[in-house]
Amino acid sequence: MAVMAAAPFLLPALSTSAFPSGRSLPNPSQSRGTIPCHPKLRHSSRTPVAARSASAGESLLLAKADLLDLISDQARGVRTEGNASRRAGIVRAIDALALYGKDMVTTGPSLSATWRMMWTTEKEQLFIIKNARLFGTETGDVLQVIDVGKGLLNNVITFPPSGVFFVRSTCEAVSPQRVNFRFTSAVLRGNSWQIPLPPFGQGWFESLYLDEDIRVVKDIRGDYLVIDRAPYSWKE
Incomplete structure (x- = not known):
């Protein structure tokens, strides 16, 4: 049986003489009409997800810094x-800042802490801060001490070196951002004495924003509170 040698399939050489004089070879890029780009290959004007996340994070930091700057000298x-x-x-x-916290759950375990007041519109607390010197003392840290697991809330005003006024309360989270509370007792305490006072009310507050540093609060009376996490835990 004869074996046939495989030969390459050759195309004839293309000669420019086949085209009229003065004409060049057709250029596909100059052909009539434009081939549309595939939708998946078109450049997208949308910002990448990572960039959008970074931008949102930067905006949050700016909003937080703006608030802290505004209250810093108040x-x-x-x-x-x-x-x-x-x-x-x-x-x-x-x-x-509350816009960034609108979808947060701010009544969970992260709410448990000793919180220290930075700024408020609450008239009673501001009255004490302004007038403590009339009683021979000065106002120290003003605190809100919360234990979510135990359902306890203490509002505390300190008078260094050893004085303190605090109001005990029970508290209960009733929504992702709202906590109801009821006062149970109050104590004015000095170095070697204390005066018990009767409980006097109930209410609620909403933590509009919360992170590892600060919390922003609005209460039943429409007052605002900006507080940070104290570097210590207050105990009775």
Whole structure:
């Protein structure tokens, strides 16, 4: 049986003489019409997910920094009293930060802490801060001590070196951001004495924003509170 040698399949050489004089070879890129780009290959104007996340994170940090800057020279709110424009600016900054917290659950275990007041609109606390010197003392840290697991809340005003006024309460989370509370007792305590006081009320507060550093609160009376995590745990 004869074996046939496989030969390459040869194309004849292409000669330019086959085209009229003065004409060049057709250029596919100059052909009539444009071949549409495949949708998957088109450049997208959408911002990548990672970039959007980074941008949102930066915006949150700016909103937080703006609020902290606005309250930094307000003596915990004393200097804001009577200054309607400054108060309005701080409330706007709170509202801006609250937008980032609107989907947060702020009544979980992360709420348990010793929180230290940075700024407030609560008149009773501001009155004590301003007038403690009339009683021969000064106001130290103003605290909110919460134990979510035990359902306990203490509001505390310290008078260094050893004085303290605190109100005990029970508390219960009733929504992702709202906590109901009821006062149970109050104590004014000095170095070697204390005066018990009767309980006097109930209410609720909402933590509009919470992170590892600060918490922003609005209460039943429409007052605001900006607090940070104290570097210590307060105990009775």
